Amino acid sequence: MTHTVLLGDSVFDNGAYVRGDPDVVRQLRPLLPGGSATLLAVDGAVLADVPRQLAGLPEDATHLVVSAGGNDALLASGVLDGPARSVAEALDRLATVQDRFRAAYRAMLDAVLARRRPTAVCTIYDPRYPDPARRRLAATALAVLNDVVTREAAARGLALLDLRVLCGEDADYANPIEPSVQGGEKIAAAIAAFLREEAGQSRGLVIARA
Template sequence: MTKHTILLGDSIFDNKTYVGDGKSVHEHLCEMLPDADRATLLAVDGAVISSVHRQIERIPTDATDLVLSVGGNDAIYLECNLFGQDSGNVRDALAKMKASLAGFQNEYRELIESLLQRNLPLRVCTIYDSIPNLDDAGRCGLAVINDIITRTAFGFGLDVIDLRLLCDEASDYAEVSPIEPSHDGGRKIASCIMHSLESSNPSSQVFSQS
């Protein structure tokens, strides 16, 4: 069966601006696909969870597979608003984090439900956490956010592409913007997407190797 894979989400997939003469995730994937298959990029740099609904409206009728990577920009927004708040102790700080993440959890679940209405295989990505200069507080915050992503994915029986394990070297991140995949990081991500597309095993798998 000919596959038409749709890339949805943010600049993890729409990273052409950041790789210079290198290749984007989409370009890497298109080179890896069999001749009869193709991939369409609907992801948009800067997208947040709520804006992906506009991308869903553009999914072509011949789409066979969906891959989603979103949440990083929402995480940046949460960090800017949450990390500046005063807190008397660690317990209070964690309680504030939980309350702030309730909106993220609801929005992410609603997005997954909307995508599943297309009745197509859906794979989701975690948010990588080996970004150069990411501090310990930021890494802990991403751990909580990734817990929401993985719990939601496994609750719906979806495959997960774990970018935390995949993009674990400094060279995986773009020099001009270290929160974006580089040429090398993009190749890893595209290869892992290919591996997941080729898998014939039951769902609810974690893909973390290219």
């Protein structure tokens, strides 16, 4: 019997945004015959909050799934509006943000993997801002941070749920940065797929289809 624990932010803790409809963990549970799922993710959490969430980890937890980093990206998004004298200067600023994000992401993963459960991590999906130019800019900048997520997952042999691909429609979002019921359904299906594949001891698995 599996007991899956969801860690991180409002990608999983999206109940406030689906207006009484099922959130991600409620959509996941019916996909786990004989298994269970617990939500420890908290809306608004940043990478540094995940180790604290682990304090509530049930002793019978068998699998961990983490979606974190999006709020760290939001806190650093002011870099997109700053002036730059050259493309090189702008890239250098993004590289500094990436360095800080990498250090925080590695520390978070170290804490999660210290629990010695099979683990999957999620990329940060592209926000659905109404302004196409802002949406394009944000997606480009997030690619710099998602490079950290994908590299760390590959280096540690973790499963990767690519939410950029999974949640590829505007209808997957309740607002520019939170999953809708439709998006949550896709995320839940991807988590269930991870559990099925992990039973076969797949390492470095990438899931990009619900």
